Amino acid sequence: MxxxxxxxxxxxxxxxxxxxxxxxxxxxxxxxxxxxxxxxPHVDLYSNNRAIDSLIKSGSLASALHLFEKMPIRDVVTWNLLINGYRQHELPKQAFQYYSEMVFQGIRESSSTFSSVLSVCSNAGLHQEAIQVHSRVIFLGFSSNLYVAGSLVDLYMQMGDCDTALRLFSNLPRRNLAICNLVLRGFCELSRSEWLFTMYSAMKEECVKPNGLTFCYLIRGCGNGRFCDEGKQLHCHAIKVGWVEANLFAANALVDFYCVCGNLIDAKKSFEAIRDEDVISWNSIVSVFAASGLLSDALELFARMQSWGKKPSIRSFVGFLNAAIGCDNIIFGKQIQSHVVKLGFAPGSVHVESALINMYGKCGDIKSSVSVFESVPERTLEICNSLMSSLLHCGIVEDVLELFGLMVDEGIGVDEVTLSTSLKASLVSAFGSLACCRLLHCCAIKSGFEFDTAVSCSLIDAYSKYGHVELSHQIFEQLHSPNAICFTSIINGYARNGMGREGLEMLEIMAKQGLKPDRVTFLCALTGCSHSGLVEEGRSVFNSMKSIHGIHPDQQHYSCMVDLLGRAGLLDEAEGLLKHAPAKSDSVMWSSLLQSCRIHGDTIVGRRAAKVLMELEPEDPATYLQASSFYSEIGELEISMQIREIAIARRMKREMGHSLIEVNSHS
Incomplete structure (x- = not known):
């Protein structure tokens, strides 16, 4: 020994x-x-390392670098200190450059080196560089080191590659609480809530005792997945082991969980169980009630909060501004802005200013949104993204692309929100093109966001719109762990290009992977069936919505099925289905049925459809003209002329009901 x-x-x-x-x-x-x-010289090395450490902790990174450059001998500790210093000062590229130089000079990494560098790559989105570092980890035999393995698991979770993260996690000789919590956090951030309980059961089997942070992730995951019953069971267990009283974050997570599940009564009970002196819980409940659209309750709590002498935080005001968006109440938003200015949160608070830009834009007042943007002392990435989203919402898509260019030129940078919003704008812009899509795709690759879910889905939509569905499929295949939104995007891409059968195959793969399709997913699949003439498959998908997945078809799903059956000439079945639709008085569906009757020459169903259509829209001349054309095509010219005369009369009545008045302001 x-x-x-x-x-x-x-x-x-x-x-x-x-x-x-x-x-x-x-x-x-x-x-x-x-x-x-x-x-x-090792004695001087030790004292110099201590000096560098002290300088970095005091914030003197430049002085630390100066001392580093003067040192005749440097060891792995010296390099680790400098790399970590740049990481703490949020200078990831410089940190990675020094790591590269360290390896070039033949200095062998330690576990601390890998933990710091992997953290740098993870936080800065340097995914390609991180994979190279992972290769060094394997080469030097650090794969089983818990600290390094934890950094790798966190890295791949943030990259969205759940499979690789779980494989690394499973290959560890032992697991500790810190790594288990990293995996749970990854599941929450990637919306893989269904895997949380499998992980929790594995922790119990390996006797890994959970802490308050564990319960925070579990409860948050239950809220993300709307697992209300499981969340209540966790609540009981958390009370039993004492984490609700001992851990403030767990207690606040319960408030958010019940609010997300729509159980605001239990949310308020959970809030009232927290000691009154906690300002975090006050701001949490106020913001959640505001976000839920319960303005009166939120304002009452807001008043109580201030009467207790608790200062509202940025989160509360952001919640109120989001509530103004939800109820389209710009006057209330302006009142919140006045209160924000009074308390001194703006200008200067990036989050509040971003929320203000967003509020004005989503409420349709783009001039005020731009005015707030121009008054901001420093244009940050978050501020620019808010204006970009507001411009897109108001349909000013050319300015979105112009703002994207401005952000690149001024060195503000881009992130996943910027790229996704710009791609959406390019789809509806007059200047949008396949070349524009490719340019944004290159930017996504260069900035490290090519595997981001939002960016990938926007790219899938863009390429499929321009007819390059093979590129959409290629992007989808490159995703490490595609979620339900990614599957919906590729299914929609196939539907848009008349490849309904491929979309159904994706729907089947999605189900096998344990992902739950939503209403939009089914609508895309049904659209693909309609465009490809897959009648039996469409019936199967439509019937499975309620019987297997518990989703009641809405008006859009019925409309898609009516269109599918109408195209196939199954007009009696389409009419029967239409009569059972939730919105039986929907004129669009009856219009679609009448059009199918004209194509297939079905006079019996067509007469009934024409009659219903005119009853539904008695003041719309277009419905009468459609019915008139139908009767003309089946040879009943007299009825056709009578209906056409009614249509002309309706049109004249509508035109006479409008007048143009010019006011001469100089008279």
Whole structure:
């Protein structure tokens, strides 16, 4: 055992026969030690490392770098300190450059090196660089190190590659609480709530005791997945082990969970169980009630909060501004802005200013939105993204693309929100093109966001719109762990290009992977069936919505089925289905049925459809003209002329009901 310990000391020491314990008071031993320290540069190395550490902790990164460059000898600790210093100062590219230089100079990494560098790559989105670092981890044999493995798991979770993260996690010889919590957090952020309980059960089997953070992730995941019953069970367990009282974040997570599940009564009970002196819980409940559209309750709590002497936070005001968007109440939004200015949160608060830009834009007042943007002292990425989203909402798509160019030119940078919004704008812009889509795709690759869910889905939509569905499929295949939204995008891409059968195959793969399709997914699949003439498959998908997935078809799903059956000439079945639709008085569906009757020459169903259509829209001349054309095509010219005369009369009545008045302001 003694010999193994000696391996950690320099060879010059281990070759001596000194006994440090027995000769501490010996003058000869003391002189020998002093002589060694004078001739050994490692003593200076140790003191310089301490000095660099102190300078970085005091915020003097430039001084630390100056000392680093003067050092004649540097070891792995020296490099680790500098890399970590750049990481703490949010300078990821410089941190990675010094890591590259360290490897180039032949300095062997330690576990601390890998943890710091992987954290840098993860936070900065340097995914390609991170994969290279992972190769070094494997080459140097650090794969089983818990700290390094934890950084790798966190990295791949943030990249959206659940499969690789779980494979690394499973291959570890043992798992601790920190790594388990990283996996749980990844499941929450990637909306893989259904995997949370499998992980929680595995923790119990391996006797890994959960803490308050564990319950925070579990409860948050239950809210994301709308697992209300499971969340209540977790609540009971958290009370039993004492985490609700001991951990404020767990208590606040319960408030958010019940609000997300629509159980605001239990949300308020959970809030009232928290001690009154906690300002976080006050801001949490106020913002959640505001976000739920319960303005009166939110304002009452807001008043109570201030009467208790608790200062509202940015989160509360952002919640109120989002509530103004939800109820399209710009006057209320302006009142919140006045209160924000009064309390001194704006200008200067990026979150509040972003919320204000967003509020005005989503309420249709784009001039005020631009005015807030222009008054901001510093244009940050978040501020620009808010204006970009507002411009897109108001249909000013050319300015979205112009703003994107401005952000690149001024060095503001781009993120997944910027790229996704710009791609959506390019789809409806007059200047949008396949070339524009490719340019934005290149930007996504260069900035490291090509695997982001929102960006990938926008690219899938863009390429499929321009007819390049093979590129959409290629992007989808490159995703490590596609979620339900990604599957919906590719199914929609296939439907748009008349490839309904391929869309159904994707729907089947989606189900096998345990992902739950939603209303939009089914609508895209049915659209694909309609465009491809897949009648039996469309019936199967439509019937499975309610019987298997518990989703009641809405008006759009019925309309799609009526269109599918009408195209196939199954007009009696289409009419029967239409009569059972939730919105039986929908004129669009009856119009679609009448059009199918004209194509297939079905006079019996066509007469009934024409009659219903005219009854539904008695004041719309277009419905009469459609009915008139139908009767003309089946040879009943007299009825056709009578209906056409009614249509002309309706049109004249509508035109006479409008007048143009010019006011001469100079008279």
């Amino acid at each position: 003694q010999r193994r310990n000696l391996l950690f000391f320099p060879r010059s020491i281990t070759n001596t026969s000194l006994n440090f314990t027995s000769t501490a008071s010996s003058p000869s031993a003391s002189l020998l030690l002093d002589s060694y320290c004078e001739t050994n």
